[in-house]
Amino acid sequence: MELRWTEIASALTGLAMTDQPNRGRVKQLLALRLRLHRLKPSRPIRDARVALAFIKDWRIVLSTGHSSLPSLAEAIAGRQLRGSWMANPEVFGIYKILGTVSRSAAVLSAPLVLGKETFLDASLAPAVARIAGDATRRSACSASLPPLAKRLLTDVEARGEVRMDRWSASTQRGRKARLVLERLLLVTSRGLHTESGYHTAVVTPWRKSRIAMRFGKAAHRLGFEEAQGQLVLAAVGSAVIAPEREVRRWFVFGAKPIEELVNEGKLRRLSAGGVSWLALP
Secondary structure (H helix, E strand, O other), X not given: OHHHHHHHHHHHOOOOOOOOEOHHHHHHHHHHHHHHOOOOOOXXXXXXXXXXXXXXXXXXXXXXOOOOOOEXXXXXXXXXXXXXXXXXXXXXXXXXXXXXXXXXXXXXXXXXXXXXXXXXXXXXXXXXXXXXXXXXXXXXXXXOOOHHHHHXXXXXXXXXXXXXXXXXXXXXXXXXXXXXXXXXOOEEEEEEEOOOOOEEEEEEEHHHOHHHHHXXXXXXXXXXXXXXXXXXXHHHHHHOOEEHHHHOXXXXXXXXXXXXXXXXXXXXXXXXXXXXXXXXX
């Protein structure tokens, strides 16, 4: 990890503190990101042990998908994937390693970035628990929910859990309502293989999630803004460099912390080609 940060710091050396266009530096950081994320040159992850080390090193990693953050599926393939990872030749290797990592007690996950499954180092779990459990945020989210999602949340809170194949909504509409609640960190769910041989989801309140139950006490020691800042800085560090427009969409709490972190010198804003980029100083 020390070598990684040395490389990033070296690439940033010479940048002015003001917002000066610097296409060469941005290109350098983008190339560095591909290399550090194991994509170019290709250095595919071959087993779960290396995958777990990859998550611990970067601290915040997407399970699958495309963004400036490292994607474990792409790191397993050793290249940037086109379309769904399930449509690529590396699908079986990705499926096997992702499954092992997801079941590992050493890994925590939540639909944190862009509403997608995100693997987290335990050091970030208190910040996630603080934001997810914040009463003001939860109240604001609940007030703006679509009717079916609001009904599902009410049932989950009242019953303690809801098995989706026994809930009074079609499979498609119920899944849509569940995903809305999960992405807002209002509930959590687990898969269930039923007696009939198909899969469904069991939805429980967020307070019953692994993160809330293990890190709730540590979360109380954090302020809401402090927790936001921790996640933004960790994610930008994991990305190496990212378009500011993308960073502003990453988290459920929005973009408010970004300007404060830039003003405090904890984030650096770079302008190049009409695009605003964010990196660690």
